[in-house]
Amino acid sequence: MQINVNGTQHEVDVDEEMPLLWVLRDELNITGPKFGCGIAMCGACTVHINGQPARSCSMPVGQVSGLITTIEGLGTPDAMHEVQAAWVEHQVAQCGYCQPGQIMSAAALLQMNPNPDDEAIDHAMSANLCRCGTYPRIRAAIKAAAQNIREKSA
Amino acid sequence: MKIKLFLLKTAALILMPAFFATAQSVPVQPDEISQSRAAEAWSKVYQVFSHPRCANCHVPDDNLPRWSGPSYGKTSVHGMNISGGQSRIGVETVMCSTCHAHSNSDEPHGPPGSPVWMLAPVEMLWWQQSSKQICEQIKDPTRNGGRTLEEVAHHIQEDELVHWGWDPGKGREPAPYSAKETADFVTLWANAGAPCPE
Ligand code: FES
Ligand code: FES
Numbered sequence: 001m002q003i004n005v006n007g008t009q010h011e012v013d014v015d016e017e018m019p020l021l022w023v024l025r026d027e028l029n030i031t032g033p034k035f036g037c038g039i040a041m042c043g044a045c046t047v048h049i050n051g052q053p054a055r056s057c058s059m060p061v062g063q064v065s066g067l068i069t070t071i072e073g074l075g076t077p078d079a080m081h082e083v084q085a086a087w088v089e090h091q092v093a094q095c096g097y098c099q100p101g102q103i104m105s106a107a108a109l110l111q112m113n114p115n116p117d118d119e120a121i122d123h124a125m126s127a128n129l130c131r132c133g134t135y136p137r138i139r140a141a142i143k144a145a146a147q148n149i150r151e152k153s154a
Numbered sequence: 155m156k157i158k159l160f161l162l163k164t165a166a167l168i169l170m171p172a173f174f175a176t177a178q179s180v181p182v183q184p185d186e187i188s189q190s191r192a193a194e195a196w197s198k199v200y201q202v203f204s205h206p207r208c209a210n211c212h213v214p215d216d217n218l219p220r221w222s223g224p225s226y227g228k229t230s231v232h233g234m235n236i237s238g239g240q241s242r243i244g245v246e247t248v249m250c251s252t253c254h255a256h257s258n259s260d261e262p263h264g265p266p267g268s269p270v271w272m273l274a275p276v277e278m279l280w281w282q283q284s285s286k287q288i289c290e291q292i293k294d295p296t297r298n299g300g301r302t303l304e305e306v307a308h309h310i311q312e313d314e315l316v317h318w319g320w321d322p323g324k325g326r327e328p329a330p331y332s333a334k335e336t337a338d339f340v341t342l343w344a345n346a347g348a349p350c351p352e
């Protein structure tokens with residue numbers, strides 16, 4: 001089966017029912033997306049499929065059609081996505097385990113809503129859990145990233 | 155003459171059952187028996203529509219999916235602050251498809267899924283509604299998606315998301331009866347004039 005991850009086409013020989021997260025981590029060695037719960041309850045495995053957020057732990061690879069983006073493809077250390085830059089600026093991460101998922105969810109949110117208020121952030125981000133409790137910094141970083149994106153596109 | 159009369163009588167005997175068969179399929183004044191059968195059929199339809207597998211997503215304009223039923227312990231709104239938004243598919247909040255794939259997860263407590271996953275349109279409210287309220291709603295084309303009752307029966311028999319109610323995946327109680335039986339109950343009830351409970 002063919003899948004496209006971060007702009008690269010890969011041929012993978014796996015069962016169609018295998019969760020996308022397994023394919024990414026174990027077959028393609030793309031380890032940005034993390035395993036937290038395996039049942040779409042924590043958000044650590046969040047990737048984008050055609051720009052939409054998806055919990056890769058609960059997405060059978062055979063159901064994926066289109067372009068997959070992981071945290072590795074969102075931006076690079078030299079050319080960070082605005083959300084990644086804001087995360088660095090606000091020093092959001094503690095242990096960091098949940099953060100690839102947080103960033104992917106935040107980037108998807110800003111694509112739909114360029115100026116989210118607290119309520120919109122709460123709706124979009126409440127299914128991404130952080131055991132270190134970095135939520136206040138996540139909120140601040142999302143608002144900063146939103147402002148930067150708006151200013152750049154103004 | 156006698157032969158003619160005989161032929162006429164024979165023809166009448168042959169044609170009469172056909173006449174009655176046709177007459178029976180034309181909606182006649184619903185008698186008491188058909189009314190009680192219709193009421194029984196509707197009460198089964200109500201058992202299905204008010205079952206958690208159906209009612210949990212036929213929610214009011216708070217747009218919050220419910221978690222209720224034998225598999226969920228106490229009744230609550232969907233965890234993690236999930237809202238379907240006015241779009242009823244989470245466009246304004248977080249898309250339902252973020253977690254709900256095209257099929258049920260096989261993992262214990264994993265997310266259920268179907269090729270379509272969304273809240274029912276807001277006017278099709280079933281959550282905590284009485285039998286009379288749902289009965290009146292399902293007959294009202296302004297609140298049932300513009301359907302005739304025949305189309306409602308067809309929808310129950312054909313729609314993938316509706317069918318999920320009978321195949322909800324591990325750890326969830328399916329809706330009672332089957333899609334086909336439920337569609338048949340609707341047809342029987344509709345043919346008897348679709349009476350609603352008082
Ligand atoms: S690992 Fe996918 S949501 Fe927790
Ligand atoms: S930073 Fe540790 S879990 Fe979120």
